[in-house]
Amino acid sequence: MSSNETPRGPVDSSRIPRYAGPATFARLPRLDEVGTADVAVVGVPFDSGVSYRPGARFGGNAIREASRLLRPYNPAQDASPFALAQVADGGDIAVNPFNINEAVETIEAAADDLLGTGARLMTLGGDHTIALPLLRSVARKHGPVALLHFDAHLDTWDTYFGAEYTHGTPFRRAVEEGILDTSALSHVGTRGPLYGKQDLTDDEKMGFGIVTSSDVYRRGADEVADQLRQRIGDRPLYISIDIDCLDPAHAPGTGTPEAGGMTSRELLEILRGLASCNLVSADVVEVAPAYDHAEITSVAASHTAYELTTIMSRQIAEARAK
Ligand SMILES: N=C(N)NCCCC(=O)O
Numbered sequence: 001m002s003s004n005e006t007p008r009g010p011v012d013s014s015r016i017p018r019y020a021g022p023a024t025f026a027r028l029p030r031l032d033e034v035g036t037a038d039v040a041v042v043g044v045p046f047d048s049g050v051s052y053r054p055g056a057r058f059g060g061n062a063i064r065e066a067s068r069l070l071r072p073y074n075p076a077q078d079a080s081p082f083a084l085a086q087v088a089d090g091g092d093i094a095v096n097p098f099n100i101n102e103a104v105e106t107i108e109a110a111a112d113d114l115l116g117t118g119a120r121l122m123t124l125g126g127d128h129t130i131a132l133p134l135l136r137s138v139a140r141k142h143g144p145v146a147l148l149h150f151d152a153h154l155d156t157w158d159t160y161f162g163a164e165y166t167h168g169t170p171f172r173r174a175v176e177e178g179i180l181d182t183s184a185l186s187h188v189g190t191r192g193p194l195y196g197k198q199d200l201t202d203d204e205k206m207g208f209g210i211v212t213s214s215d216v217y218r219r220g221a222d223e224v225a226d227q228l229r230q231r232i233g234d235r236p237l238y239i240s241i242d243i244d245c246l247d248p249a250h251a252p253g254t255g256t257p258e259a260g261g262m263t264s265r266e267l268l269e270i271l272r273g274l275a276s277c278n279l280v281s282a283d284v285v286e287v288a289p290a291y292d293h294a295e296i297t298s299v300a301a302s303h304t305a306y307e308l309t310t311i312m313s314r315q316i317a318e319a320r321a322k
């Protein structure tokens with residue numbers, strides 16, 4: 001979208017019932033209907049990298065379905081994200097479910113294409129394996145990026161069954177490849193049993209700081225967001241959200257649930273506290289609708305993606321106004 005064009009927004013739910021028609025994220029136009037977008041929302045139907053329950057390949061479409069109820073004005077950030085910038089749904093990346101190496105390459109190439117048009121990426125669904133190719137592509141454009149990783153798990157393990165590309169290993173690979181800015185790496189929402197104490201030692205050596213789910217509970221979302229914001233500064237930032245950062249009460253529909261997690265309110269509040277960060281792209285992963293009930297998980301995921309797209313749209317509009 002050029003700066004003098006008005007973005008094409010979502011379908012008007014006061015005229016066309018919000019449950020009618022095929023689902024795009026937030027009822028936004030498809031990318032092919034608008035040509036190019038400032039923020040491209042893209043599904044990544046891939047879950048061949050999981051160590052436990054499969055099903056995150058269906059996450060993107062479940063989030064799109066749950067996002068029908070989102071409305072155009074976000075009072076928490078005092079912004080109408082879809083009027084400030086062109087946000088559009090780019091459909092799904094067609095990923096090989098039988099060959100993880102090829103899937104990783106396909107995701108990286110698709111992300112390169114989209115970022116090459118000038119869009120920021122907001123990906124929906126998939127297992128956490130997909131963060132690696134997305135980070136590779138983002139780092140190719142911006143250089144090593146700061147990473148905020150919301151997750152019950154560290155995802156900095158080495159291999160599973162000898163496999164390097166899995167949903168438990170993307171961030172170790174990313175550190176090895178030099179695509180992360182190791183002065184600004186944080187896990188948020190971490191909890192649950194580990195394989196050994198060494199997991200934490202290894203993770204710290206890679207440069208990660210940890211804000212556990214109990215830290216969030218004790219210190220509160222505002223203080224946590226302030227601390228994260230200071231650490232990130234004005235570096236280009238990638239936010240990766242594994243929906244299992246939430247307590248299973250707030251996100252039952254996921255593959256590796258752990259008790260004692262954050263509430264969806266805490267997650268959304270922390271994200272709002274990061275609104276001034278230079279968010280270049282983001283993902284919401286590990287939504288597995290087969291284990292969901294009443295769309296609890298996909299509703300939480302859709303609101304999470306809404307806050308993230310609001311942050312990106314506001315920044316795009318601010319940069320244009322300068
Ligand atoms: N949900 C993600 N991304 N990772 C979980 C890995 C848990 C494990 O198998 O030890």
Ligand SMILES: [Zn+2]
Binds near residue numbers: 286
């Ligand atoms: Zn996880």
Ligand SMILES: [Zn+2]
Binds near residue numbers: 128153155242286
């Ligand atoms: Zn994860």
